[in-house]
Structures are given as structure tokens and as C-alpha cells.
Amino acid sequence: MKYRFLVPALLIALLPASIHGQILDPVLLTKPATDAWPTYHGDYSGRRFSTLSQINQSNVKHMTLAWIFRIKVGITPNAIVGGEGPVPQGPPSDPGVSTIKATPLMVNGILYFSTPDNAWAVDARSGREIWHFTWKTKGGIHIGNRGMGMYGNWLFFETPDNYLVSLDARTGKERWHKEIADVKQEYFSTPAPIIVGNHVLVGTGGDSLDVPGFLESHDPETGEVQWKWWSAPLKQGDPGFETWPDEYAMRHGGGMTWLPGTYDPGLHLYFLGTGNPNPVLTGRSRKGDNLYTCSIVALNVDTGKLAWYFQPSPHDTHDWDAAQTPVLIDAEIDGKPRKLLAQANRNGYFFVLDRGTGQNIVTAPMIQTMNWSKGISPNGQPIPDPGKEATVDGVLVSPPTGGATNWPPPSYDPETGLFYVGTSQSFSMFYLTDTDPHPEGWGAAERDAGYYGGDLEAIDIKTGKIVWDHHYPFGGGPVGILTTAGKLLFTGDGSQHLVAFDPANGSILWHAGLADDLSNGPETYLLDGQQYLVAGAGDQLYAFTAEP
């Protein structure tokens, strides 16, 4: 054991200059990933489709395990320690800390990824740790971390106590950290920073108290804030103020920025899904649509100015944030080439928009049990049924707060024209518990009722129709997905298997049993002329290759 720890330490101590080429070429970010995975989604589009086809339908059955890397969290013997909190007593016990939800970056043969308070560099060839950084926390909910962003030699990640931390990719040593939100106001941060030009885009989360959400752009060199976009108006007269009853409601209106967004270099727009309004499960103190919560927004990446918005859940009262990946798709609609944006939303609907204007093109249901909407408005928004807002004696609603889908990344395959997403069907009772005219926090309690299993759905982006569906009576649900030009779809089945499907028809082509459920979005890259498939399951990262 000692020996294995010593080697990376020696490499770092003696040969820092010789570990050449960590530096991230920004051009990588603007093209489909092949020999790198330089940003959370692999590229800016969020489609999680790789043009690699070395692993394909003819050889997928012959994939072999290249390595497994098991994370060891907290102050391990060789850990580089940062953070403002006290020295922890014993190792972290929160399961979120030991669950890999990040999609690792892969740049020049090295994987970089994070979990709450922890970050690693791992040799992508061998699965050996190069360095491990750990953060002494001041608190915050340690439920998950989506990973890191990279700019040149600099890495960026966020912590549950709301620091943006920058590390030197070569050594794992901290460059600086900046507080982005107050943990005492119940903010906690999970997103992977997205780097566009010289902007490090960071969001935050937390909806236990009624605090406002925002997206910030930081300078990658100094960490200074370049601009800040609030997801709800701050005062009368700000855009969207007419959708709130008063300033007090909007300033406590939520709208967290839980997940990384996507970017169109041609339009120079950053697309982001925002969180639910607060108080979460009751809207009596915030009558109106509550813009720009539960919205898909397009922001000018240099200024943070809103270009357009579309709101999938007006006046949400069920915790259905619209944070799910806004996937950028170029395809023909009615014979005309269009720049589109598609989102499989937590509220149970699938949306396709024109990403230049925000105009709605498709709104279609993804699950059958959904019962909260009275129909679709002419602009493509579902119309909430006020009868399904929590009451003291309870209302039965599907989907429950967890949604029809959730944060795990979906995928779009341009070769099939299909959008793939993991969904789940169940109900919950929603009971209003805070009857004050100004309720606080969640304001209502939820009790589970019924579970109908999960599905892997393949959705035609032009019509919203489900072309094929793989049903899991007891598993599945929202889970990360990757498609490739090898005519393969990789995902997890909720029963601890990594599975390869035929993206055209849903046939199962390969599977491997893991020690845990797939917990991140699978990724692929070419290294030394060989294609790798890497997937996280619990505290382990698995790498597979096909024999050439």
C-alpha cells in the first residue's frame, strides 16, 4: 500500500516540470470530444454523443476491464488539505462524499474529478492516483458534486460550504478560493463550473430557506466576479417583477442554479435551467408565474444579460426545478435546418425550443401517471392545475418532488435523431403544513404513494413521441446516458449493471455487473489510439476498453 502512495508523491515532488501537457487547449471545448473530455458534458452542447466508433456494435461484447479506481475521501495520508472549517473528527460519513456523481475531465491522459470536499487527478491509462485534494468544510449539505472545470492548467470546483476553489492541475495545490454564497443561509453548491473563454461560470443551490438563486462569472486567473445574474428580480421594475406580488417575495424566491449549463459559441449564449421557487411546496405568498424560476434561460456569456427565457413550470409548487441539461441540437424541422434546445424536464414534459429565440416547438409528456397539468398553453407551457397544490388534507400528485427525471445527464444521438432519458413514475401526497400567510422553507410535507418502475426512453425530438422504451419494473429511473458513433448507448439499469443498448431500437448488446449503481454520466475518450469507456458507480471509477 505504502508503495502505491509513494509513487505519485515522488512523481509530484521530483518531476513536476516533466509532467508536461496538462494544459487544456481551449479549442478542445468547442468540438466534439475524441481524445479528451474537457468539460462536464464532453463538449458545450450537452448532447453527450461521442463521434468515436472504435468500440462499436461488432466488438462491444469483447470489452475488457482496464482498471478500477476506488476513492478514499477525507484527510488521507497524502491528501493536500485546504478549507476554512475545523479539522474533521474521523473520515466523512455522509454517503454523498463517497459517491462519484462527477463526470471526470480527461485532458492529456489525466482524469480530474471531484466529490463533495474532495478532488483527484488519476492516470487515465492505469487508474492510479496522482494527487488528492481535500477541503475542511464549514458545513452545508454534502449530497453531491458534479465535477470540475478546467482553464489552461487551472482546475475549478465548488464545495458544499460554497467556495469556488481553484487548483493547479499539475500538483493539486490550491491557487485560491472565493466564497460564492453563505452556508448559514442554507446555500450549498454542487455544480461543475463551466469555462467559456475567460469566464468561469458557477451556480449554487439550497432551498431549505427562502434565499435567492444566481449564476456568477469569475475570472479564471484572479477569481474575481465578472458578473452576477439573479434568477429572480430584486426590486420592482426589474425584468419579471410583474410575476411576483412584492419585493419581499421575489427576494426570497429561490431559483437555484443547481447544474452546469450548455453554450452555443455561434450565438454566444449560455443556456441554463433554473431551480424551483421558494417557499417550495406552497405558492400562497408568491402569486404569479415567479420568473425566472423553473425556467430555461439564455444569457449573454460576456455580460450575464438575459436574451430570452422559457418557463416549463409557471408558479411551480412541487419542487420541479428546470435545472435538467438544456441539450443543444442542430436538426431539420419541417425541412428547414434549425438550432434547437431540448430538455427532459423534471415536471414530466419533454420540451424542444428554438435556441435563438426561446420559441417553443415541441411539448410532450414523458410519463403516463402525470396529473398536475390542465393542458398546454398556446406558447407551449403546461398549465398547472391549482387543485394539485398542497392542501392541509392532502392532494395526490404525479410526479412526486423528485420528478419524472432529475439531474443525471441525458443524451442526444444525431445519427438516430433520438433524445434518451431515464424516467421514473410514482405519486406522492402533498400536505400543507405551514398555514401562515407567509410560509417559510418547504411549507408542506410529502408522503410517497405508489411506484411503477423506471424507463429508459428514446424520444423523437421532432414530435416528442417515444420511439422506444425499456421498462424496469423495479429499477432504472433517472440515470446518466452516453451515446456514440459506434451505434451504442451506455447507461445503468438501477440493478448495478453498466449496459450497452442499440440506440436505434433498445436491444441490449452488452452488460457488466458493477459493485454499485451507475452514479454519474458515462464518458468515452481515445488514449494511445485506444477507446476507453469510463463510468462511476458509488465510490469506484471503472474503465473499459475493447481489444483492438
Next chain:
Amino acid sequence: MNTNRVFGMVPCIIFTTATLAFCQADAPQAEAPPPKYDPASVARGKETFVGACGFCHGSNAKGGEKGPDLLRSVIVLDDENGKTIGPVILRGRPDKGMPRFPYSAQQIADISNFLHNAINSAIDRDSYRILNIVTGDARHGKAYFEGAGQCVSCHSVDKDLKGIGAKYEPVTLQGKFLQPDSNWTEGTPPHSVSAISVTVTLPSGESFTGVPLNYDDFNVALHDPTGTYRSFKRSSKDMPRVEIHNRLQFHLDLLTHISDSDIHNLTAYLVTLK
């Protein structure tokens, strides 16, 4: 929500702890964690607060005609044991019309604990108390029970449901028809029953029925009635043939068509079965 790891856990996850096993004792309640703030200090703080501060800030500290909501105040949220609110209490805010209060360190700490306890009550949504859910019409509930709801096809208010309204408080009682437990005890002598069973039939015609432990696209495993573990590889969708039976399927189907008023009425009726 996407945490259904192993099939063996599914009955707990799908059907939680509610049960139609009306003769089965409830599982012991999990021990509540110790309160985050000393209850005696919270009580003292409340008394002081209501008397001195409630007139402006509201007796629940959520704000009044003159004073702001203190549960959303950044000064209060940042406070620990009165360190940041203390100076405000002692000096007052003459510019905003707040007088000074010459309280002791203990009194200030008590007020701090009272405020943080209230904030924590909003944060900790698992602690939210469900209010009165018995608002329906028991007569309509009875009609639903005997008619459209088809409850009488399996249940009887004189047999399995006798006295049910006295055994459970209303929220638990409602949960029992919305999300019944998949395990219960019945028969003479009493024996445990699992709602979900799986039957695996091999190409030879040999078949095995039992409680499923794992069911996915590649494997199926069960405990047969003797308690023996058996597992089978699934080489295709129908090889071997696998059938899942759920004795509570009716309750799952019910959710797709029962109305909220039927839920309220049925609850009101069941509550009367003392």
C-alpha cells in the same frame, strides 16, 4: 428517489412501512435525534421574545407591522449564541425606532436559541407536522368503499378492518390504502406473507415460485417457500419465463383514478371504524 438499489429493498422502498396487515404491530418508531437547541433555553427565549419583541416582530418572529421577519434575517442566520444579535438587542436601532433592551448574556442566548429553533423548524422538512386531514364526508367515503372503490371485494369492516380507525392515527390510516406495505401476517396459525412473488419456469417445465430478491434484465433470484435461495440467468426476455405477481396491484392501480375528494372521504370513513 432513484435509490432502488437491489430488488430485496424494493418492497420497503415501493411500499414504505404502511401495511394492510392490520393485525400486525407497527414497526417501532425510530428514536428521534436530540433537539438541536436546548428546549428549556428555547422556552425561556420565547417568553422573553414574545413579551418584548413580539409587538413589532410578531410573536412567531415572522415580522409584524413595524419589525422585519427575523427568521429570514441575515443577521440572525449568521448569529451564534447571540454574538451578532446581542449588540443589536443591547444598543437598539434608534434610526429604525427599535429601543434598546438591557438583557443579560443568558437572555440574549435564549432569544438566539428561540429564533434558531424556529428557523430550524422551517429547514427540517422531515419534522413538519401534518395537520388535520379528516375533512371528508364519511358517508360518501362509505359509499365509495362499498361501491366505486371496490374495497369490499377484498376487505370487510367487520373482519380485517374491524376497529381500524382506533388502531392508527389518520395519516397512517390513509397511507395504508395509498401505499400499503408489501409484507404482512395472516392466517391460522399466523404466517408472514409477501405481496410480491415471482415464478420462474424453465424450458423443462420445472417452475419455482417465491419472494423475489433480485429481478433485472440479466438475472432473477428468489427465496422459495423453504427459504432456499435460487437464482437464474436470463438469457433472453422469455428464457426462462419469469412472471411477477403483486397481490396489491389493485392499490397501485387505484392511484391512477382515485380523486382527492375520494381520498378525503374514504379517510373520514375509515376513521369512524373504531
